[in-house]
Amino acid sequence: MQKQSKPGGIGVSSAPPAAKRGRPVGSGNNSAASTAAAIASAATYSLGDSAAPNSLLGPSLQVHSAFAEQNNKRIVMALQSGLKSELTWALNTLTLLSFKEKDDMRRDATPLSKIPCLLDALLQVIDDWRDIALPRVLMKRPRVRLLGTNSAVTGFGNECEALNSVDSFAHPGSAGSVPSSEDVSGQKGSGRPHPSVWWFEEDGIFNLDEEGRMEKQQCAVAASNIIRNFSFMAENEIAMGQSRHCIETMFQCLEDYVTEDEELVTNALETIMNLGPLIDLRIFGSSKPSYIKMTDKRAVEAMVNILGSGVRGWHCAAAELIGRLALNPDNEPFLLPYATRIYRRLVDIMSFPSGDAQAAAIGALYNLVEVNMDCRLKLASERWAIDRLLKIIKTPHPVPEICRKAALILENLVLEPQNKPLLLAYENSFAEMLFMDPRYADTFSRILFELGSRPNSRLASARGIWGV
Numbered sequence: 001m002q003k004q005s006k007p008g009g010i011g012v013s014s015a016p017p018a019a020k021r022g023r024p025v026g027s028g029n030n031s032a033a034s035t036a037a038a039i040a041s042a043a044t045y046s047l048g049d050s051a052a053p054n055s056l057l058g059p060s061l062q063v064h065s066a067f068a069e070q071n072n073k074r075i076v077m078a079l080q081s082g083l084k085s086e087l088t089w090a091l092n093t094l095t096l097l098s099f100k101e102k103d104d105m106r107r108d109a110t111p112l113s114k115i116p117c118l119l120d121a122l123l124q125v126i127d128d129w130r131d132i133a134l135p136r137v138l139m140k141r142p143r144v145r146l147l148g149t150n151s152a153v154t155g156f157g158n159e160c161e162a163l164n165s166v167d168s169f170a171h172p173g174s175a176g177s178v179p180s181s182e183d184v185s186g187q188k189g190s191g192r193p194h195p196s197v198w199w200f201e202e203d204g205i206f207n208l209d210e211e212g213r214m215e216k217q218q219c220a221v222a223a224s225n226i227i228r229n230f231s232f233m234a235e236n237e238i239a240m241g242q243s244r245h246c247i248e249t250m251f252q253c254l255e256d257y258v259t260e261d262e263e264l265v266t267n268a269l270e271t272i273m274n275l276g277p278l279i280d281l282r283i284f285g286s287s288k289p290s291y292i293k294m295t296d297k298r299a300v301e302a303m304v305n306i307l308g309s310g311v312r313g314w315h316c317a318a319a320e321l322i323g324r325l326a327l328n329p330d331n332e333p334f335l336l337p338y339a340t341r342i343y344r345r346l347v348d349i350m351s352f353p354s355g356d357a358q359a360a361a362i363g364a365l366y367n368l369v370e371v372n373m374d375c376r377l378k379l380a381s382e383r384w385a386i387d388r389l390l391k392i393i394k395t396p397h398p399v400p401e402i403c404r405k406a407a408l409i410l411e412n413l414v415l416e417p418q419n420k421p422l423l424l425a426y427e428n429s430f431a432e433m434l435f436m437d438p439r440y441a442d443t444f445s446r447i448l449f450e451l452g453s454r455p456n457s458r459l460a461s462a463r464g465i466w467g468v
Helices: 030-044 065-081 084-097 118-131 159-164 181-190 195-200 210-231 234-241 244-255 262-274 281-285 296-307 312-325 329-350 355-368 373-381 385-394 400-414 417-436 438-452 458-466
Strands: 062-064 109-111
Touching: 065 084, 065 118, 084 118, 084 210, 118 210, 118 244, 210 234, 210 244, 210 262, 244 262, 244 281, 244 296, 262 312, 281 296, 281 329, 296 312, 296 329, 312 329, 312 355, 329 355, 329 373, 329 385, 355 373, 355 400, 373 385, 373 400, 373 417, 385 400, 385 417, 400 417, 400 438, 417 438
Parallel strands: none
Antiparallel strands: 062 109
């Protein structure tokens, strides 16, 4: 939404039109260039900033330092104002600025997430929606008093008239101007709007009816999309990964994935997945101020529940998130109590025909088997785990790296002596893979060597020799 310049302010410049995204300056035609020029003028000329050239402004997560220094307070205050027009302008502006092409490299810029209070202001937009996002059946409806409805003067004063009007909720400023009984009777006949109806104008605050809830939800989705774009930039990862407010809000959206908006859950999941290697689950028990009172147990439980969802994008992202969290040794005590549920679900995901789902499950298992001996024992004892790992290698998976990781998982499993009796039943399959694909010959030769050395019992030795 473009902000109009004030009367007497700086008008539209006659500078040459800006270029299209990903193209040199001057490469666009008149119609396309005018659109890009309008975007640049909305960000630049509304402030009177003539120092920053148009070529440095555009849909990018990083903006020119002159733009950031002069516009950061205005964007933050617009997000905190609660007014429809200001909030819409700020969200639209940040949505444009948070987009970045792959080949867009700008060094003289300021990361938007480092602007003071901007990240918290965006998170507050989501928190405002979360505060009213309860199902309608759980909300306590206002008690309407119907006694004396048809009388001009009732025992409840003029409160009955306020409850029966269009505005069924109390708004600030409406209590200070209570009409008299004559005014009330006049309003009944003339059909004049209630004095508090001006709150429902486009430039006013959000309503509390269904339309207002829908608008709040759209703003929350837009804010989550901006935060998701922030998380793709390496310059923003540390600031966002250490923000307890950000981590708590994202995990709370995951926790209510059944009733929450699907796009909001997807943005929150992708944000946490991008920040996964930097997330320390001990942050929920730290001394940093908490906004939602999220605990580490609830956070891990939310991830496991998302992992079990039927949406392919969600359980694939949850599997990749768990694998990234396992890279941090400090997160192991929080993940191990759910290891059995995680392994069972990951083994199920490996049976899906989608290559993305198989890749996500293999990537998570590859990191989890490196944790400790107990993880390797639980995975080997999981039914169909070894069969599906071999099937991914034999098929094979379109990405050779996934097949290599599956072979390395089998190698890690055979290193535990307690797993050898389970793996000896697949010795013939290992021998076939040894001569079938030379890329994994070294891995399967080490697996066969471990199976044939240091047998645990005579039965294991006989099974290794005769294949019984």
